[in-house]
Amino acid sequence: MLGLVNGIPQKSWSIDHAFHHRNNGNWEIYKGPIDFISLEDYNHLSKREQLFYRLSRNWIMLFPGGFYYLVLKPRLGLLIIILNFSNDLVKEAFIKLKKRKFSELLAIKSRVKPPFSDYGDNFSELFELITNNVIVITGWMFMSKWLGIVFFLLFYSLVSTLSAAILICIFFVQHNYKNAYAKNTKNWDILEGAILGSSNLNIPNLLNWFLADISFHSIHHLSEGIPNYNLIACHNANSHSLKQSKFLKLSDFPNCFKYIIWDNKNERLISIS
Template sequence: MKSSIKKSDFTLNSYMKSNDLLATFQILNTLIPYVCLWVLAVKAADISIWLLPPIIILMSLFSVRSFSLMHDCGHYSLFSSKKINRCVGFLLGVVNAIPQYPWSRDHAYHHKTNGDWERYRGVADFLSTTEFAKLSSKERETYQFIRQPVMAIPGGFFYLAIAPRMALILGLYDMVRHVITERQQHPNLSISDAISTHESKHWQSRTEFWDLLFNNICVISSWILLSNWLGAGFFLSVYSLVVTLSAVVFIWVFFVQHIFEGSYAHQTAEWDYLTGAIEGSSYLELPPILKWFTADIGYHNIHHLSERIPNYHLEACHRENLHLLANVKTLRMGDMLDCAKFILWDADSNSLVSIESFLQSESATTELTPVVAMSAK
């Protein structure tokens, strides 16, 4: 159903202006404390290992904030200069061990298709009810298990620490195989020409490849240097915990921003971008301290109305347009686990449903079929 509200009804343009001074302050008040906390962790470990947990939690929260600022750089909204956004975004990508440019391209696709569940299946590649119905009992159990909230813990570590490294290794392996095959078939073909004909499933452009390569060089080099400086056991243990905890937070924040009861989840036909932004994105009401660490990304409906609005203008924009946001879903921290139920897409009703409700519907249909058959006789 198309929204009766038009985008022109919202006051957005005045909030789309970047403030370089404020953006610089945000970078400094994020990265400087993060580095200082690493120093503090080293000093605390010499006194007692039990001093580390609160420091690790704080480090994880600053890592979350740096990821949110990287996200703004990907939308070219944090700074007024596209070049500065790219440079700072790359730096923050190194901090979070993820290539910023490829991530931003994937994220841009999410923005273009939000609410169109035929083209974009959410943060965990959800199945439709029709697809789920075709699975075996074991496949259904596996599908449900790997989408349990607790799986964000190993999933978060894999997403940041392992996946970007695997993407580079597997991508280079495929490229070398392609070059060898092309050279065998065309002996006069140069290596550069053979490389130019290679299409990788791990990157979509040369820019993405170079960003992936340099990110990995910087990240792995930092791992080696810090392991030698701080001790491999200490650094890798603390770093793994920080990466995992921060990934869990932003995975869950992103999850509930689009996966909730009543979320706009339409087929491509008659899908409406504006309705996707307003009704397919939530307003996550967080305590002030968590709003700061997440860089106000909880105002996600405003962010989807215009991704060019930097984080430091989102709250003000939300307040000014509040009278137009009656259909926005408001969620609080206590609602987050309940959102984890809605992991199937029902294309017939254009909605997200729980496995439990689907199984009840499936059972009722199965029981009804023999009755209908007997009536026909």
């Protein structure tokens, strides 16, 4: 239900979230929230490619990136599936015409085959993607007719962009910061990744309420089954095990966006001068 309200297919999101939890801190497998590259790979890029990499991971990209993630990506995911399926049908029909197998034109062998763009490896995820798009786009049409298309699209775009940018920012700083845990597969440990590879946020109570206590992120990584309303209590009860976990203030956030390269030899996140 919340996936429909937020416009994001929940099943695909939950699979990505589980992958993140299984590999957090292993930068050889999980490349972080905005797909970082290693220092070695960065040095092999051309000057133009390096510039594009830096610009595309600048904090200002939170806003277009947020709009893309929340509004466009689920719609484009379905569009890509439709286009790929149509392309397969045309290719199959062309081959049959070329071989003069006219009687087989209606015997379509092409099927929608997984993986489905960025949204799923099975048909249950595809069904959810289709359902999500139908309901969300129907909601857009209804609200546009009720409030006026210009007002609705402007208001919806603004709210979606800002809310997604804030949430992506929070997710980013909770995993990318100075001295964050950044190991390769050989030296990675899942418990250390949970405690040392995720930061907690020392922010005003009101902001923490809006974030549903996810500010207490290390305990969330230790046990993702803890409901959000119990995160603070569980964090306090296990504070003896979380002494090494990082706490960030709001004033620390800008500094986090400097660390956009993984130094794979020294196993740490570094900034680009």
